[in-house]
Amino acid sequence: xARKKVQPxxxxxxxxxxxxxxxxxxxxxxxxKHKEALDWIIENFPAKEQLAGSAVGMLMxxxxxxxxxxxxxLSQDPVETETVSALDRTNQxxxxxxxxxxxxxxxxxxxEEAKISAILSKYFGANVSADVNGLRLNRSYGVxxxxxxxxxxPTDNMATHLDAVDRNNKMIYSSGMAPGRGAxxxxxxxxAEFTEADRQREKWYIAVxxxxxxxxxxxxxxxxxxxxxxKMLVLNPKTGQAVVADIADAGxxxxxxxHLGGSPEIMYSLGFGQGSRKGGVLYFFIDDIxxxxxxxxVKPVSNLNAQ
Amino acid sequence: MLSLTKAExxxxxxxxxxxVHQAILDTILSHLTDDDKKKFLELVVLxxxxxxxxxLHERVEKIEEKIKDASxxxxxxxxxxIAKVKK
Numbered sequence: 001x002a003r004k005k006v007q008p009x010x011x012x013x014x015x016x017x018x019x020x021x022x023x024x025x026x027x028x029x030x031x032x033k034h035k036e037a038l039d040w041i042i043e044n045f046p047a048k049e050q051l052a053g054s055a056v057g058m059l060m061x062x063x064x065x066x067x068x069x070x071x072x073x074l075s076q077d078p079v080e081t082e083t084v085s086a087l088d089r090t091n092q093x094x095x096x097x098x099x100x101x102x103x104x105x106x107x108x109x110x111x112e113e114a115k116i117s118a119i120l121s122k123y124f125g126a127n128v129s130a131d132v133n134g135l136r137l138n139r140s141y142g143v144x145x146x147x148x149x150x151x152x153x154p155t156d157n158m159a160t161h162l163d164a165v166d167r168n169n170k171m172i173y174s175s176g177m178a179p180g181r182g183a184x185x186x187x188x189x190x191x192a193e194f195t196e197a198d199r200q201r202e203k204w205y206i207a208v209x210x211x212x213x214x215x216x217x218x219x220x221x222x223x224x225x226x227x228x229x230x231k232m233l234v235l236n237p238k239t240g241q242a243v244v245a246d247i248a249d250a251g252x253x254x255x256x257x258x259h260l261g262g263s264p265e266i267m268y269s270l271g272f273g274q275g276s277r278k279g280g281v282l283y284f285f286i287d288d289i290x291x292x293x294x295x296x297x298v299k300p301v302s303n304l305n306a307q
Numbered sequence: 308m309l310s311l312t313k314a315e316x317x318x319x320x321x322x323x324x325x326x327v328h329q330a331i332l333d334t335i336l337s338h339l340t341d342d343d344k345k346k347f348l349e350l351v352v353l354x355x356x357x358x359x360x361x362x363l364h365e366r367v368e369k370i371e372e373k374i375k376d377a378s379x380x381x382x383x384x385x386x387x388x389i390a391k392v393k394k
Contacts, residue, residue, distance in 0.1 A: 016318070016322070018392075037344035
């Protein structure tokens with residue numbers, strides 16, 4: 001039987017799928033094979049130096065093997081090289097998390113939270129924990145569901161909400177805008193007062209069940225200030241995809257069966273951009289009293305301050 | 308001929324580069340002892356190309372050939388993938 005010819009429009013998807021699978025397998029083997037040396041370098045050198053150094057290392061290797069010509073049939077254009085994956089410790093992180101995170105969705109106990117806090121703190125180089133001075137959420141492992149974009153200032157709308165890149169992302173564009181405002185109101189009083197920090201806060205926001213926090217009613221004043229824009233590390237324990245998010249809304253309702261919600265950008269970055277757009281995540285507070293940790297996707301390669 | 312947009316091509320190139328580089332690093336590390344691996348990675352972090360090469364030349368015979376062989380193997384595999392999707 002004659003083989004059906006591959007449609008040109010599928011070239012990209014077929015190659016990407018094949019190469020990602022190939023790369024993932026190679027990466028896993030690489031980390032397993034050289035675990036001791038990789039752990040040693042990460043523990044002994046500050047993240048900033050690692051990243052700068054890895055770029056130099058890449059240049060050194062590129063000088064020997066001009067990889068822009070390795071794939072000559074693919075392109076004649078020189079391209080930027082990716083940071084060496086030797087420093088991406090996602091596989092190691094997942095190996096450690098798999099030993100603690102339960103297979104079935106349930107509330108974590110104190111011991112499990114402590115272990116996971118230690119793992120996340122180690123891999124992301126920041127103090128990550130399930131509670132801060134006794135203040136915490138009702139859980140730290142739950143089902144995240146997709147939220148809509150939040151209106152950032154009085155005249156904000158979908159026509160102007162997204163930048164050019166996100167406008168071309170169907171999932172992010174088609175999510176639409178929530179009819180109401182977030183838990184803290186507008187991000188800025190007007191378009192004129194709207195800042196880049198406001199833009200980032202809305203882009204990487206999560207909604208958490210603030211109302212279900214332990215002793216919420218007794219510590220209302222503490223909790224109100226505590227949750228506002230509080231940064232959390234949200235991580236998909238199946239893939240290792242992680243995002244530094246901020247709390248900007250309350251929800252979802254308990255009856256939904258979901259435990260938190262993520263902006264379209266968050267869901268996309270955690271690998272929940274397709275299908276049911278929900279799944280299990282770990283969500284832990286990040287100690288960032290000086291507000292130095294940037295919001296957005298992160299990898300377990302170094303410390304959050306350097307990303 | 309592959310039908311790719313500029314963005315698609317760039318993404319695939321980035322993936323291929325990453326794959327080739329990882330294979331090269333794997334080859335280098337596989338030919339070093341545990342202590343020499345750490346020394347090599349330390350020199351990479353410090354960005355001293357001359358010392359990196361002298362370290363490698365002292366420890367591994369014909370290291371350039373080994374690196375080229377590894378990259379050729381990856382190149383061959385990736386080209387086979389390209390040929391398959393073109394069919």
